[in-house]
Amino acid sequence: MGIQTQSQEGLQVEPGQEIVNDCSIQVATVNGSGSQSSNNVLMRAIFQMGVPISGKNLFPSNIAGLPTWFTIRASQAGYIGRKEEIDILVAMNSATAKEDVETLTPGRVVIYDEKLKLSEIRDDLIYYPVPFSGIAGEVIKDIRLRKLIANIVYVGSTAELLGIEMAEVEAAIAKWFKGKQKAIDLNVKAAHLGAQYVRDHLTKSDPFQIQRRNKTEGKIIIDGNAACALGSVFAGATVLAWYPITPASSVSESFADYMKRYRIDPDTGKATFAVVQAEDELAALGMAIGAGWAGARSMTSTSGPGISLMSEFVGLAYFTEIPVVIFDVQRTGPSTGLPTRTSQGDINSLYYLSHGDTQYVVLFPSSMDECFEFSVMAFDLAERLQQPIFVATDLDLGMNNWMSDPFDYPDKPIDRGKVLSAEDLERVGEFARYKDVDGDGIPYRTLPGTDHPLAAYFVRGSGHNEYARYTERPEDYVNLMDRLARKMETAKTLIPQPIAEYQEGAEIGIVCYGSTDVPMVECREQLRTEHGIEINYMRIRALPFTSHLKEFFGRCKRVYSVEQNRDGQMGDLIRLEVGDDQGKVVKVLHYKGLPLDARFVTDQIMTHEKRKDK
Amino acid sequence: MGIQTQSQEGLQVEPGQEIVNDCSIQVATVNGSGSQSSNNVLMRAIFQMGVPISGKNLFPSNIAGLPTWFTIRASQAGYIGRKEEIDILVAMNSATAKEDVETLTPGRVVIYDEKLKLSEIRDDLIYYPVPFSGIAGEVIKDIRLRKLIANIVYVGSTAELLGIEMAEVEAAIAKWFKGKQKAIDLNVKAAHLGAQYVRDHLTKSDPFQIQRRNKTEGKIIIDGNAACALGSVFAGATVLAWYPITPASSVSESFADYMKRYRIDPDTGKATFAVVQAEDELAALGMAIGAGWAGARSMTSTSGPGISLMSEFVGLAYFTEIPVVIFDVQRTGPSTGLPTRTSQGDINSLYYLSHGDTQYVVLFPSSMDECFEFSVMAFDLAERLQQPIFVATDLDLGMNNWMSDPFDYPDKPIDRGKVLSAEDLERVGEFARYKDVDGDGIPYRTLPGTDHPLAAYFVRGSGHNEYARYTERPEDYVNLMDRLARKMETAKTLIPQPIAEYQEGAEIGIVCYGSTDVPMVECREQLRTEHGIEINYMRIRALPFTSHLKEFFGRCKRVYSVEQNRDGQMGDLIRLEVGDDQGKVVKVLHYKGLPLDARFVTDQIMTHEKRKDK
Amino acid sequence: MSVSTPRPKKVNQIGLSRSDYQGRPSTLCSGCGHDAISSQITKAFYQMAVNPHQVAKLSGIGCSSKTPTYFLSQSHGFNGVHGRMPALATGALLGNRHLVCIGISGDGDTVSIGLGQFCHLLRRNVPMIYVVENNGVYGLTKGQFSATADLDSQLKTGAVNDLPPIDCCSLAIEMGCSYVARSFAGDPKQLVALLEGAISHSGTAMLDVISPCVTFNNLDNSTKSYKWAKEHEELLHQIDFIPHFEPIEEVQYEEGSTQEVEMHDGSHIRLKKLERDYDPMSKESALRMLSQTRESGEFLTGLIYVNPTAKNFIDLLDMSETPLALMPDDKVRPGPEVLEAAMKELM
Amino acid sequence: MSVSTPRPKKVNQIGLSRSDYQGRPSTLCSGCGHDAISSQITKAFYQMAVNPHQVAKLSGIGCSSKTPTYFLSQSHGFNGVHGRMPALATGALLGNRHLVCIGISGDGDTVSIGLGQFCHLLRRNVPMIYVVENNGVYGLTKGQFSATADLDSQLKTGAVNDLPPIDCCSLAIEMGCSYVARSFAGDPKQLVALLEGAISHSGTAMLDVISPCVTFNNLDNSTKSYKWAKEHEELLHQIDFIPHFEPIEEVQYEEGSTQEVEMHDGSHIRLKKLERDYDPMSKESALRMLSQTRESGEFLTGLIYVNPTAKNFIDLLDMSETPLALMPDDKVRPGPEVLEAAMKELM
């Protein structure tokens, strides 16, 4: 027992050996077939057994009828990254069943619908045929519903095979169908029949087990988009203008849902927010900027194509210094690319977005609590720095299911930044919108509607002096541009600093950001246990860089920069930052559209390490 | 006599010393006052005297009534860059006259309208008052016309003072007013009266002289936008879709004019081109891409804000591999910025434009003949590489007047790239749109309408395999992205290579591109003569970089990267490229919105050199 | 492909069988209105005997915009970016004026993000067919309201629309579109006639086709549902199309009971009057009729407006007959003497 | 500023003088129609006694879009990017619903690049004044035709327009705009009345104001020139505006000779009939009249359509009275117990 060592050669286990709480289960279905509920129930049941899980949905860019794979990874070691090898395949989709089975490595398990006759394909797997639809038929006559029910049957069978307690399955069902008793009863019944069938007709011959642990006590399961939405709610965001796009839509949709629940003023019954579905991304950001100018905490959410369309408006906000928060849930580009696949391909776009000299603060959460925390922080930063702030996540973080500790309530009060009220103006007696009064590059602003003769100023995307007047004078322009650069220096003191973990005597470093961090615990464990290599680890949490990066490089001989794009975009930004240490950077690039897995990185690093040794 | 050495302390000349063919004349007027003709006449007259000139118009972002400065630099040494010091001010604008005079350095010359009484301002200048409007009144009664005529009067006076032959002034007038005899006579008369007045009432007391030389024999005067337009005409461009924007409009407007003259099919009387003013930049590029897909040589022209708006569509063309040429006449950003000021601020935007992993070929002409040559080349590259190609100039190159050798007729036949006709398809018997048949990363394409069963394929901005079919398979995506990267490698063998000039024993290098090259001859001369410093010089002519850059760095201890933006955008790309030599890069950044002048660079370099010595 | 496979009995004017106009299998939800439209497009191009190699089919992004893959496999296709198909199509026709161009879009693609380009395309009267597969919702992004959703219309999600709809037809007429029709994915007979008319039209032919989204917007109280459309559809007239290559049989109709519209290519559209006495060649009556039925909540289908002789954008540009894409080099690159002359002027 | 300078005799309802509504000196060409409009805006806001500090003036890019600098110096201004003012204005009003919002745009800014946003703004009935300073040309980029240029209309450059114009008014009505007017920079009396009506309107008030570009589009055969407009202008009615704070004097008009429209804020627009018998509260007649005059080449000005009671976008969103921008922190950040509850649900 214990952590299995994976390899392409297949599963190495002595006869009778058990593999406990360490397996990945892949359910192959078609989208629109309602498998979402059963997948979720299975995942939750394991979670409720006290075993850490993660759930990843690999879905096509269409609405119904195409292959979809939902992968649940159970790992008491707490590894929640993707794992290349599938241990248990639940084959529900005849269209892909053959290929699904063929890609398994020897010794793995296949639970499938009898009718598919998969056992004929190869003989080095463990097969469990179950007449899912047949069993479903016993529960319900309606053909359409039967399909749905068949899904929950495989949950029962799988649970039985893995030793997942039916009580937890029932609890998970009850949670999913919140109070819909009829649905609950139907599903519970079906699940039990699925389990019953296994008990009656099959004998377990595989090593995989789920056993109760206490590793999920008090944890939550959530997706990154909901976490960002929740963060925005508690950041006190008031205006959301958005345009639908996969995989970002659910940031805005969750936000809207939360707002309806939590942000109706009890005193007046009126909304303390506005959510507008704009006609496109240009308008969405334009509205958010307009609202930011007016003094509301405003946001938009989008993905790659939307970022490109927002380029012009973002430059306006940068140059006129208007706060706004932009969520970029990255998907695989360029262009429409693979809308339902994950990537970290927008780094250059975000950092340099829009023509002319521009640079932005970009936050990179890599966990659910950071999605929440950074979302809260983003609004403070936007108003403090009077700049657009990007929160960059990706489809993997945003749309998959993650286990997390509950989020902490914001410990700091809301920071509205440098805003002068009518009273302030009366007191100070002067106002220059774009003057660097405090030497931090950040000027003071007033809000439209401020009832004071000094309050009004004129925002323009064209040249402006400290008094916001139109100017074409070289010195005014240089003055403005230099201050904007100074502001980025101030930003460095406010943004989340990178997290560094130094190992005794380690010479090799790894730098990551965002979702790339997820499999890195496992990866470093692999490097340690399999190759005896200790790693210094740095997780970048924001752009621009701060001194810590150089320091990290100072303590490493070689630094592997791991990210999920073709060009190593962050790697290049790092090289620029570390100057003479740039030669230490070795890029490890994963750009298949699938979430990164530890094994890939370990292999890449080892190949390079071996090459170096020769 | 000989080259004057400029300095802020003012003009150093021994009494009686002459400064021949080396001065800059600034005419201060208001825009919309019709001074364009007279400025042009004065410039041409000097040009026709055989003295090299350049003419730069510093104009406001409005239509009429605001200050405008036209600066003519005459330099027999052939320096055509901007010169900070003004030698001769022609003050026609009462609004700015005082400030204009104050900014002169001692010993300079002021030619002005008597009424302005400028001589009272300070006494260390040489003043020539002339009653311009009075004289104009003798020529014409109409008040409005009188204003115009007053302008040509100062041409006569200035010509007389500098010793410019009236015959040349007359010739220049005749050329400007092509055949409009009445206008010609009026202007000639006014010019003569202006000269007459000087002879009768003023005595020359300044050292500046224009004397006949033979340095402009057979040269042309043109602006970069016209040169790019002409290049596009001779490239065989057939479709232009554009949207007006300063300073790019005249690329398209000149193109349209040339097309009407040169591209009406004599046989049919029909146009062999299409020019469309689109509703915005998104549509403009979209149309150009559609035309490129259909097989036409298509183009658009724009400036920063348009580049931002084109981001999404450019990514589509990159990912679907459609040829199109995009002219970016850079102006000062971010946002609307300074629409009538020059800059090189779009480098990052252009190189990384659009979300996801993207990279483009960008051409940087730095002279009129290169504007022409690179424009021709751009269309060949676009069709050869099946990619969007950027030609990046700026307001200084694009809208100012430059002396140049006549353009050479393209020496290579048009290269339409890898296109399969119906006959080809019949012969090869198979077609996979996105297959790397030749190993150069460039696939073959067919044109819509090709009458062959194999010809049709489906273009999509989403994932596609070698057969242009929709796919979400990781291996297909990686295969595609890697090929696109390979294509950039092929591009390196086709694009213009940088020009390097190595000096015996030089340790210091300068790297430039685009209009930044213009003052560099003068700058290097200053470094040599004033500081005894020899310079290795490299002029980058395109992105991506090729091996020459590394080689150049190998032969320099220190390399000054000179460009016209705040962030040293090209400098960073260079640092990324040269790897361990990145520490040699010293950025010299000029971002006032004014064309770069040699003195600025020389001073910057010397300050840094001195600092190093300590 | 037709030549390699044994020719089936039934072929069209140019000897191609229906299968030569088929597309690849659809990946849309079964029952999606869009698939119904695709098969009528297949049929129309087959019956009109259009050479598929000459056809350019373009689209934006959306479930609807996926459909060009599902018809005319032998035609050249371009699935561009969201809401920008008009620009791509316009450019393609500038590059090759002989292309027979059909653009497919959705209501979101057309009147939300694409509204500007849509209007400017119509204004230019670019010679192409523009089909709006109108389901009042964003299908591909899982069911948000689009700008054509009717007031108070309800989605499966329970959401109720509170903004007034944009009427593609009256907007198209306002923008000067020269062929404006409305139809319903559930009315194949009418749809195919309108498509054939569109193929024979020389300017922009805009078809606003109600195309139910069975997954997100098919509740009975949605004006874009099969049930509602079926129940409320009212035919403006009965439409017959007589292609130019077929003789117009000399049937006698009672005075004023039918109207014949001769199209650019010599084809005829024959409109048999029903209740209404309606003249599709008058803008004003078209607009009036549309606003009236909008008020009354009727769902009126048919050929709403047509101007068969309107000058299209390509004519306006006075281009050579030879497609610009195929111009020989010597026609597009002037000779050395031309450059020399140009240089002389600048000396 | 008013309080610091000795108060001049003449002041408005809130004690401010005309000069308190002035802007900075214009940098436009002398004679530009836009400047004439700016002074009527100054006058209207003065006469309506709007608190300038409460006003948000926004614009896109263009000569027209520069003008917000030239009126209401004490108001908050935003000169955004080309064609995107509607989004900025909408957002500003979401952020602070109490702002009195006026947007200035040009014909290029509005119907070329900005057409999509313009339409969607109107559709939402965002409570603001939207002035199109319509000269049929791109002034700031030196005279290219815009999409409102009339067919065959000629520019100073000699260029002749060959595409049909977009009619801002009929488009606005089509898009559901609730206050649609056309005027002429050379008709100050009518313009100021229409502006006052717009200020008192609760939804989007779109004013299409012909505003000649003396530098590029003022040839007599241009329909956007002073001469042409003066010669062809036809008043739809004579307009008087009675602000809510002034008593409506009890004059007797002969039966049917006048029509009174009561505005949202209690002000009244009094329309005295001229030749035409016209009811600005009927969409259909408005559209008919517009298309007729378009055909006949008449240049008709006045209040073309108004619906004083249409629900605006802010009402639709059911927002708190307190502007979102000014919500106290405890209203916008729910308490710890709320977060805890949310977490529980996810366990």
Ligand SMILES: Cc1ncc(C[n+]2csc(CCOP(=O)(O)OP(=O)(O)O)c2C)c(N)n1
């Ligand atoms: C720039 C951009 N924004 C958003 C999206 C996401 N998106 C894809 S399809 C679509 C809407 C499609 O709606 P519609 O045009 O009505 O087509 P339908 O799916 O309803 O047929 C959206 C918003 C995108 N692909 N590109």
Ligand SMILES: Cc1ncc(C[n+]2csc(CCOP(=O)(O)OP(=O)(O)O)c2C)c(N)n1
């Ligand atoms: C994105 C973008 N494209 C183009 C321009 C250049 N531009 C500035 S103003 C203008 C047109 C203005 O025309 P209009 O709106 O009619 O205003 P007018 O000057 O006629 O008053 C254009 C194209 C720009 N500023 N931004």
Ligand code: SF4
């Ligand atoms: S989601 Fe709706 S529009 Fe999309 S394919 Fe399914 S039914 Fe059709």
Ligand code: SF4
């Ligand atoms: S160019 Fe035309 S629009 Fe612009 S300021 Fe001058 S007159 Fe007015």
Ligand SMILES: [Mg+2]
């Ligand atoms: Mg739709």
Ligand SMILES: [Mg+2]
């Ligand atoms: Mg205009």
